[in-house]
Amino acid sequence: xxxxxxINRKKAFKELSREELEFTINGYLEGSIKDYQMSALLMAIxxxxxxxxEIIDLTDIMVKSGDVLDLSKIDGxxxxxxxxxxxxxxxxLVLAPLLASLGIKIAKMSGRGxxxxxxxxxxxxxxxxFNTKLSEEEFINQVNKINIALVSQTANLVPADKKxxxxxxxxGTVDSIPLIASSVMSKKIASGADIILIDVKVGNGAxxxxxxxxxxxxxxxxxxxxxxxxxxICLITNMEEPLGYAIGNSLEVLEAIDTLNxxxxxxxxxxxxxxxxxxxxxxxxxxxxxxxKLLFKQLNNKEAYKKFEELxxxxxxxxxxxxxxxxxxxxxxxxxxxxxxxxxLKLGEIAKQIGAGRSTLEDKIDYEVxxxxxxxxxxxxxxxxxxxxxxxxxxxISISEILSCFIIEDExxxxxxxxxxxxx
Ligand code: URA
Numbered sequence: 001x002x003x004x005x006x007i008n009r010k011k012a013f014k015e016l017s018r019e020e021l022e023f024t025i026n027g028y029l030e031g032s033i034k035d036y037q038m039s040a041l042l043m044a045i046x047x048x049x050x051x052x053x054e055i056i057d058l059t060d061i062m063v064k065s066g067d068v069l070d071l072s073k074i075d076g077x078x079x080x081x082x083x084x085x086x087x088x089x090x091x092x093l094v095l096a097p098l099l100a101s102l103g104i105k106i107a108k109m110s111g112r113g114x115x116x117x118x119x120x121x122x123x124x125x126x127x128x129x130f131n132t133k134l135s136e137e138e139f140i141n142q143v144n145k146i147n148i149a150l151v152s153q154t155a156n157l158v159p160a161d162k163k164x165x166x167x168x169x170x171x172g173t174v175d176s177i178p179l180i181a182s183s184v185m186s187k188k189i190a191s192g193a194d195i196i197l198i199d200v201k202v203g204n205g206a207x208x209x210x211x212x213x214x215x216x217x218x219x220x221x222x223x224x225x226x227x228x229x230x231x232x233i234c235l236i237t238n239m240e241e242p243l244g245y246a247i248g249n250s251l252e253v254l255e256a257i258d259t260l261n262x263x264x265x266x267x268x269x270x271x272x273x274x275x276x277x278x279x280x281x282x283x284x285x286x287x288x289x290x291x292x293k294l295l296f297k298q299l300n301n302k303e304a305y306k307k308f309e310e311l312x313x314x315x316x317x318x319x320x321x322x323x324x325x326x327x328x329x330x331x332x333x334x335x336x337x338x339x340x341x342x343x344x345l346k347l348g349e350i351a352k353q354i355g356a357g358r359s360t361l362e363d364k365i366d367y368e369v370x371x372x373x374x375x376x377x378x379x380x381x382x383x384x385x386x387x388x389x390x391x392x393x394x395x396x397i398s399i400s401e402i403l404s405c406f407i408i409e410d411e412x413x414x415x416x417x418x419x420x421x422x423x424x
Contacts, residue, residue: 062186065160069192080193085117088242093256100148116348126367130317205344248370341407
């Protein structure tokens, strides 16, 4: 077998066998298959797709390319949550301590920002001292002790995905449903949780731009989860506008803290409560209405916030250290009307340009910068009223570019739904 045979078979819409996929993935990891050959195969997969059997085989080969965490030393059911990536998506920072405050075990490995989307690990590192690199033993002990640990992925968790993802990023092959499904699920399976919940974002600020594709991706991930007998539930949520008001690392942590104290934005709260009640329902077998009451109680009586404080302390962070830039620029509307659209993708890119994200792997994040919206879709704005504040340090912004992210019209349009579907 040669890699050319494999590429030619995929080019001819043939189903690749497990042996062919093993030969390819292992060969690529070892270096006998070159970047340019793998790129050709990835493009053939993007264009011609994969069968369910190929996707499940590919996921399994990727899982076995590195370590698989054994979380059997943690007592109780362990839940994991993942987002396919959005703008202002600080859901994990609220959801994880909220569930942990109710006794659910959260042993979670998170990622860093990718493209215009932020990552939980970068957000946590905006808290001075917060250690995201625990050993496996420390990770397990902490979950047993306080129900929660949030850490960055260890170097040897699905190394095949790391190498392939980096190549996809620079070869226009990220937005392939089989490749995304196997990439996300290989990391979830290798991380060892019992229940997997995935927030599939759809819309302008997300990888999936339309609902049909988001549903297809969700169905593939549920099938992979089923193949491992791990209950997998996908929530499809709208990412046409940023989630909540804050974009940028420290700013998002502060908004998450407000939410944990019962004072969060309604859209963020809706996603958190929906995801959390699915997990509570699955683990504790409580009806949805009762689960929601319980969750609101944990937010209003500060138990969820206290769990977050406990988490920060356990991982050596100083919760009083969170700082935002004092160089603040107000963006004011040049007309009056209803805000009918806010371009999440473009705002995510602007936040990245001013330092909230990385353009190259070597870039250093500026935790103190970002954007805080003052208006959301559906709000009315007067001429000269503030649309957003930009927190800057050493980079400049273009006011007209930020203004162009807001579509303001005389007539109010119907606001799109936030939770679009649940697939399990
Ligand atoms: N997130 C991942 O982990 N992998 C993808 O392929 C896309 C988003």
